[in-house]
Amino acid sequence: MEYGTVVHSCCCGCGLEVVTPLTPTDWKLTFDGEAISLWPSVGNWNLPCRSHYVIQGNRVIEAGPWDKTQIDAEKRRDKAAKTHYYSQTESPRAPKELKPKPTKEPLGTTAEPATIWAKLRRWLG
Ligand SMILES: [Zn+2]
Structure with missing residues (x-):
């Protein structure tokens, strides 16, 4: 969380480190209290294994290899x-231009807030 990054060992078992940055345009890490999910899928095109999987609910779901066209599109x-x-x-x-909020006098205003409003109006000139 501190670095906005998730690092995990490649789920294919090759043991290489996979780094997935957490940003609004990259990955999202969700933790529902029991299990973590990482979305979208992790495609390790730059690793020798070229594995591709989805981590959902603490489980690794194999997502199948992508061909070059799909990688380029992504x-x-x-x-x-x-x-x-x-x-x-x-x-x-x-x-936004700072505008004073429209103040609605509450119904049944007591003497106290009215005095405050009067003071405030005088103070504001
Ligand atoms: Zn691997």
Whole structure:
């Protein structure tokens, strides 16, 4: 959690470390109190084993190999998602104009809050 990253040993058993960054455009780690799930699937295209699986509810579900076309498509999707996401966050919307909240006088106002309002109005000029 601290580093926003999940590191696990490749589930095929080759023992190589698989690093999955947790970001809005990468993986999501969910823990329901009993089991963890990692989404989307983990595709180790850059490992010799080229394994591909989904971790859901503490279980590893084999997802079958992807061919080059699918890998390229995923790389494009990932790049597009990142470009889209970071272009949004880098230009945050202009802060909304600060307007005083419309204050509705509550029904059956007692003398006390009324005095406060009167004081406040005077104070605000
Ligand atoms: Zn492996």
